[in-house]
Amino acid sequence: MSLANPLALYWLGAIIPIVGLYILKVRLRRVAVPTMLFWNRLYDQQKPRSVWQRLRHWVSLLIQAALALLIAAALADPFFPWETRQLRRVVLVVDNSASMNATDVAPSRLIAAKSQAVSMIRGLRFRDELAIVSAGGRPRVVCGFSSHSRTLTATANDISPTDNPTRVTEAIELARRLLDEPADERQSEIVVLTDRDLDPIREGESLVAIDVRRFGAMTGNIGITQFQTRRSLIDPLGYEILVEVTNASDKAVEARLEMDLNDDVIDVVPLKLTAGQRWWQAFEKTSASGGHLTAKLDHADSFMADNQAWAVLPKRDSIPVMLVSEPNLFLQKVFESNPLVQLDCVEPSRLGLRPDRSITVFHRQTPPQLPTGSVLVIDPRNDCDLWTVGEPVPNPLVGQQDQRAAASMSLLTHVQLNNVLLPEARQVTFVDDAAARVLVRAIGGEPLLAVIERPGQKVLLLTVNLAEGDLPLRTAFPILVSNALSWFTENRGELSESLPTGAITEIDLASLNPTSEQQLTLVAPDGRRTELPSRVDRISLGPFDQCGVWRVVDLQKGEITLSERACNLANRDESDIRCLEPEGRTEPFVAASSFGQRPIWVWLIALSWLLLGLEWWAYQRRWIA
Amino acid sequence: MPLFDSDFLTKLDYLSLVSKRLFRGSLLAQRRTKQMGGGIEFADHREYSHGDDFRHLDWNVFARHGQLLLKRFQEEADLHVYLLLDCSRSMGFGSPPKFDLARQVVAALAYIALADLDRIAVVAFANDIVADFPLTRGKDRILSLMKFLEALEPSCADTDLVRVITGFTQRPQQRGLAVVVSDLYDPRGYERGLDLLRYRNYEPHIVRLFDRQEAEPSLLGELELMDIESGVGQKVTITEEALKKYEKLFVEFGDNLSRYSRRYGLGCTQTLCDVPFEELILGMMRSAGVVA
Numbered sequence: 001m002s003l004a005n006p007l008a009l010y011w012l013g014a015i016i017p018i019v020g021l022y023i024l025k026v027r028l029r030r031v032a033v034p035t036m037l038f039w040n041r042l043y044d045q046q047k048p049r050s051v052w053q054r055l056r057h058w059v060s061l062l063i064q065a066a067l068a069l070l071i072a073a074a075l076a077d078p079f080f081p082w083e084t085r086q087l088r089r090v091v092l093v094v095d096n097s098a099s100m101n102a103t104d105v106a107p108s109r110l111i112a113a114k115s116q117a118v119s120m121i122r123g124l125r126f127r128d129e130l131a132i133v134s135a136g137g138r139p140r141v142v143c144g145f146s147s148h149s150r151t152l153t154a155t156a157n158d159i160s161p162t163d164n165p166t167r168v169t170e171a172i173e174l175a176r177r178l179l180d181e182p183a184d185e186r187q188s189e190i191v192v193l194t195d196r197d198l199d200p201i202r203e204g205e206s207l208v209a210i211d212v213r214r215f216g217a218m219t220g221n222i223g224i225t226q227f228q229t230r231r232s233l234i235d236p237l238g239y240e241i242l243v244e245v246t247n248a249s250d251k252a253v254e255a256r257l258e259m260d261l262n263d264d265v266i267d268v269v270p271l272k273l274t275a276g277q278r279w280w281q282a283f284e285k286t287s288a289s290g291g292h293l294t295a296k297l298d299h300a301d302s303f304m305a306d307n308q309a310w311a312v313l314p315k316r317d318s319i320p321v322m323l324v325s326e327p328n329l330f331l332q333k334v335f336e337s338n339p340l341v342q343l344d345c346v347e348p349s350r351l352g353l354r355p356d357r358s359i360t361v362f363h364r365q366t367p368p369q370l371p372t373g374s375v376l377v378i379d380p381r382n383d384c385d386l387w388t389v390g391e392p393v394p395n396p397l398v399g400q401q402d403q404r405a406a407a408s409m410s411l412l413t414h415v416q417l418n419n420v421l422l423p424e425a426r427q428v429t430f431v432d433d434a435a436a437r438v439l440v441r442a443i444g445g446e447p448l449l450a451v452i453e454r455p456g457q458k459v460l461l462l463t464v465n466l467a468e469g470d471l472p473l474r475t476a477f478p479i480l481v482s483n484a485l486s487w488f489t490e491n492r493g494e495l496s497e498s499l500p501t502g503a504i505t506e507i508d509l510a511s512l513n514p515t516s517e518q519q520l521t522l523v524a525p526d527g528r529r530t531e532l533p534s535r536v537d538r539i540s541l542g543p544f545d546q547c548g549v550w551r552v553v554d555l556q557k558g559e560i561t562l563s564e565r566a567c568n569l570a571n572r573d574e575s576d577i578r579c580l581e582p583e584g585r586t587e588p589f590v591a592a593s594s595f596g597q598r599p600i601w602v603w604l605i606a607l608s609w610l611l612l613g614l615e616w617w618a619y620q621r622r623w624i625a
Numbered sequence: 626m627p628l629f630d631s632d633f634l635t636k637l638d639y640l641s642l643v644s645k646r647l648f649r650g651s652l653l654a655q656r657r658t659k660q661m662g663g664g665i666e667f668a669d670h671r672e673y674s675h676g677d678d679f680r681h682l683d684w685n686v687f688a689r690h691g692q693l694l695l696k697r698f699q700e701e702a703d704l705h706v707y708l709l710l711d712c713s714r715s716m717g718f719g720s721p722p723k724f725d726l727a728r729q730v731v732a733a734l735a736y737i738a739l740a741d742l743d744r745i746a747v748v749a750f751a752n753d754i755v756a757d758f759p760l761t762r763g764k765d766r767i768l769s770l771m772k773f774l775e776a777l778e779p780s781c782a783d784t785d786l787v788r789v790i791t792g793f794t795q796r797p798q799q800r801g802l803a804v805v806v807s808d809l810y811d812p813r814g815y816e817r818g819l820d821l822l823r824y825r826n827y828e829p830h831i832v833r834l835f836d837r838q839e840a841e842p843s844l845l846g847e848l849e850l851m852d853i854e855s856g857v858g859q860k861v862t863i864t865e866e867a868l869k870k871y872e873k874l875f876v877e878f879g880d881n882l883s884r885y886s887r888r889y890g891l892g893c894t895q896t897l898c899d900v901p902f903e904e905l906i907l908g909m910m911r912s913a914g915v916v917a
Contacts, residue, residue: 028849028860034715034839035810036852036859038874042867043859 001078001600008075014068022061063615067608074604079127088128088187089145091175092117095194096136096159097166098501098569099577102195104219104302110161112215113193117156120191121149126599131178132156135171135194137164137502137543141178162545163305163501165571168194172210179208195579216579220249222273223306223575224257226280227295227568229313230495234414236340236482237286239313243295244280247273248576255299259283261313262291278572288340290315292549292566306575310549310566314494318342319485325363330472331378334481335361341485359488363466374488375459379466380426386436386452386459390427396464398422399443409451411439411460411483415476417448424465436461460484498566504542507552507563509534519555520562524548541565633729636903637736637767670694704743705760705801707827708734709793710777713751714854715810717779719836719898724779726834727806729902732767732774734804737906739764744801749777752785754792783854784811786818794825803827808834809882810854816885823889830892832909833882837897840875842868 003009033039094117100110117132124130129145132155143155172190179188189209192198195216225246232238247253257269266285273279293311301307321335323345335343344358348365359374364381380389398417417440427446430436440449452459462480464471471477499505509520520532522541525548532539532552544550544567552563569575673682673693683696708731716724735745739762747758747770758773784807793803803822809815809831822829844850844863851858861867879895886893894909 028847030849030851030858031844032718032853033842033850034718034808034836034853035812036850036855036857037810037812038871038878039850039859039861041874042870043861 001080004077004079006076008077009072011072011075012069014072015065018064018068019061060615060618063611063618067611067615070604070608070611074601074608076601078600078604080600088125088189089179090120090124090128090130090189090191091178092120092130092132092156093135093168093171093175093190093192093194094132094142094156094159095166095168095171095192095196096134096162096164097168098136098163098305098571098574099166099195099303100136100215101161101163101305102216102219102221102303102577104217104577105215108161109195109215110159113213114156114159116213116215117193118153121152121156124149124152131175132159133171133175133178134159135166135168135192136162137167137545139167139171139174141174145178163547163567163569164543164545165500165502165574166194166196167502168192168196168198172198176208195577197580214579216577218250218578218580219302220247220251220253221301221303221306221575221577222247222249222253222255222297222299223303223569224295224297224309225278225306225572225575226570227293227309227311227566228495228498229293229311231314231316232284234479234482235286236316236338236485237288239285239287241283241285241293241311242280243269243283243309244278245271245273245297246278246572246575247276248572248578250275250578253299255297258296258298260294260296261285261287262289263294266293287313288316292564303575303577305547306569308547309498309568309570310547311498311568312496312549312564312566314496316340317489319489320344320358321361321485322346322358323361323363324348324365325361326365328363328466330466331361331363334472334478337478338482338485359485370457370459372456373458375457376462376484376488377459378462379464380428380461385431387428387430387461390429392465393425393427393442393444393446393463394423396422396425396442396444396446396448398440398448399445400441402437402439409439409487411449411451411480411487413479413483415480415483417471417476420474420476421470422448422464423468426463426465428461428463458488460487496565498568498570499542499544500570501545501547501567502543503567504540504544505565506538506540507565508538510537517556521553521555523551523553525550525567633732634767637733639903666698668697671697704738704741705799706734706738706743706745707793707798707801707803708745708747709789709803709805709807710747710749710774711751711784711805711807711809712749712755712777712779713782713784713808713810714779715784715808716834718853719838721898722779723808723834723836723898724777726898726900726902726905727832728774728777730806730832730834730905731804732771733902733906735770736764736767739767745770746798747773748789748793750784750789750793752782753788760798783852784809785813786811786815787813787821790818790821794821794827800826801828802830804830804832806832806834808839812855815882819885819889819891823891828891831882831886831894832905833879833893833895834898835879835895837899840897841872844868 094113096110100108100113102109105112121130124147127147129147130152131141131145132143132152134140134142142159143152146152172192175190179190189211192210192212193215194212195214198212223246224243226242226244228242229239232240241259243257243259245255245257252272252274255271255273257271258265259267267283269281271279290313293313295309297307299307317340319338319340320342321344323331323335323343325331325345326347327345332343332345335341359376360371361376361378362380363378366377366380366382366384368383369385370377380387383389398420401412401417403412425442425446425448428450430450430452435454436447436450436452438447438450440447442448446463447461448463450461452461466472518534520534520539522530522532524530525546541550541552544565547568550565550567551561553559553561670683670686671694673695677695681695683694686692686694710727710731712724716722716727731747735747738745742762744760744762746760748754749756756773756777758770805819811818819829819831845865845868847860847862849858849860882895883893885891892909894905894912896905
């Protein structure tokens with residue numbers, strides 16, 4: 001037998017004061033009594049300190065000495081050599097991915113796995129070490145190597161279910177790295193509790209033994225494996241939805257897919273899917289309000305996480321437009337054709353203050369100083385601070401169209417001016433040529449469509465005379481105007497991507513009108529809150545481990561939502577919950593061959609408690625007997 | 626707080642009145658003694674012997690039965706009340722000390738006796754007579770008696786009743802009532818001392834005082850008990866069982882005293898020292914008529 005802490009034997013010195021105190025004897029308490037008549041008679045019958053009593057004190061001394069001996073021995077932590085030779089280091093990989101939430105194994109695969117993990121921990125021998133790694137999403141060491149059964153059990157029980165994808169392979173790699181740290185003689189093993197089928201080569205190539213225990217059954221599942229939405233590039237109110245449903249079962253199934261926008265049903269699709277079929281479809285819908293899109297699959301199965309999916313549809317704000325022109329029905333109607341536009345027609349002579357964030361459209365008459373903000377100038381007739389107007393250009397032919405610049409600004413998307421008859425345009429000379437980008441030029445080089453972007457000012461210039469040509473009659477004109485509005489408002493086919501679980505994303509805080517007092521918090525779908533750093537430009541969010549809509553809120557503003565991101569399982573592998581092997585093995589993890597599965601010091605302490613009880617009994621006997 | 630205050634005196638007056646009311650009409654003279662003599666109250670007969678006074682022959686009995694019997698009468702005299710107060714150290718034990726109640730009892734008995742025109746004397750004793758308040762008469766002597774009592778301290782050696790009673794009875798004095806106020810913790814026993822009183826024709830009455838701590842001591846464990854009279858210590862281990870035995874011995878001590886008193890027709894009062902003295906006196910008067 002060896003001692004882990006031989007220095008603790010110094011505690012044996014505690015016997016010396018115990019014996020010393022017995023030798024010295026504690027002075028008895030003196031009590032005055034009025035007479036010894038009765039006490040003498042009493043102790044004439046029974047000797048006050050009989051031989052047995054003295055012996056009893058010796059027994060007590062021996063008990064106390066033994067007590068000190070046992071405690072010192074316990075502190076020295078004795079152990080048998082064979083205990084060190086049979087040490088084991090085990091890494092328990094618990095898969096808490098989304099598919100482990102399937103209820104085909106009651107109550108769920110994860111709970112069954114955790115239950116087996118706990119039973120394994122209970123089967124650990126003293127000095128065996130075990131670490132726990134979670135494999136749902138990014139592999140994480142939830143508990144380092146420890147022999148403390150209670151800590152390990154609590155950690156195993158605390159592993160929470162997630163909607164993350166499985167990362168068992170990476171978790172095994174992590175477990176290997178953990179086991180590689182001390183290259184000692186101890187036996188190493190990785191125990192994987194999962195519902196996935198591991199790559200057999202990967203299992204075999206490892207020097208470390210891997211024990212895979214699977215939980216699950218050949219259970220079919222149908223789930224939404226993709227759900228995205230985005231605003232239409234053409235239609236100001238339109239948006240598109242992409243849905244993909246996968247039948248991960250060996251049988252044909254019928255289901256019904258319902259899509260809601262803010263809890264209002266927008267479409268219901270009956271589905272008939274053959275075994276293993278993947279169905280997808282894009283839907284076009286209209287809505288200015290935006291909100292939460294929800295897809296629900298009406299099909300009862302044992303895996304619910306993929307039966308519902310979420311997407312965030314950005315809201316389309318109204319666009320205030322102030323048209324400064326002599327009455328012009330073409331211009332008026334082309335703006336009114338856009339349902340988002342709030343048009344305000346003003347005659348040039350009555351030009352006054354314009355509302356904030358509005359787009360100002362000048363037709364022919366322009367003020368000498370163009371206002372800041374968004375300005376569209378059509379057919380200018382007088383000079384301003386950005387250009388000087390020259391002579392009319394008769395019958396300008398569209399010669400050069402800067403496709404690269406136009407594409408970057410999306411101003412000429414779906415617009416071709418080559419075939420448009422333009423009887424007249426205006427010669428314009430820019431004050432600062434470098435600031436102006438001409439998108440369309442006439443053959444003679446005269447600018448027909450140009451943009452000028454300066455800090456706080458965006459100007460689009462169309463030099464074509466609308467009254468003389470047929471441009472207003474062409475479909476290109478409203479599209480051009482619509483593109484111009486989108487360019488001004490920077491709203492073009494906004495996409496708030498629905499993220500897959502386990503993903504990490506970034507948000508641009510600068511776009512959320514940050515304030516110095518704001519207190520940003522990330523709110524999970526189940527209400528969990530995570531405080532976010534403020535006073536930074538960008539924040540990384542995630543990994544998102546739960547399906548639903550995650551919100552970034554500002555608590556200082558009464559929990560106002562600043563940004564929303566939808567998160568869906570969107571993982572075909574996770575939706576395929578078929579487990580090739582029936583439930584995991586249930587044989588005991590470790591044969592209980594150790595010294596009662598407890599260290600020797602525990603038994604020594606137990607024995608010392610017993611002796612302490614005996615001494616207490618003897619002490620009480622001295623008083624009560 | 627003084628031992629004898631005005632409230633105490635008021636209570637003494639009350640006790641005196643009560644004693645008179647209780648015994649009114651039951652006494653021919655102020656007090657009766659057990660002395661046979663020339664009184665008027667018939668006591669019993671005895672055989673005639675030579676030299677007896679013919680005047681005391683019961684001629685009626687002689688006429689009827691032809692027997693010469695002498696009539697005996699109880700002698701009427703002033704009662705002498707001797708109050709023997711224990712001043713040993715053990716009397717200082719208790720809370721309140723037994724000695725306080727003992728002095729109050731002595732003062733009360735003395736006052737009642739003085740109020741009834743009896744003579745009283747107080748003898749303070751421990752292992753011997755340590756102080757005397759000489760035989761006196763008259764109610765006005767009560768204040769002197771109180772001063773005497775207040776000056777006493779329970780600081781003397783252990784109790785020796787035989788020696789005390791021997792010294793007491795050898796005094797040339799008239800027999801009378803001898804009230805012993807003590808805890809009776811005499812290592813040699815109290816019986817011999819009381820027997821001596823009886824043999825010398827005194828009428829002993831015992832007032833035994835004890836403290837609750839003496840009756841039910843709260844001692845437990847390994848202790849060194851020290852006798853406060855002798856100063857002798859003893860190392861003992863007191864267990865619950867030993868305590869029960871102690872309490873049994875203590876009760877036996879009181880029972881033996883009661884038995885002894887009954888056997889010889891002595892008045893005996895045993896009481897805890899935490900009772901008010903007036904209750905104790907009234908109880909004594911009701912039960913035995915010792916005071917009267």
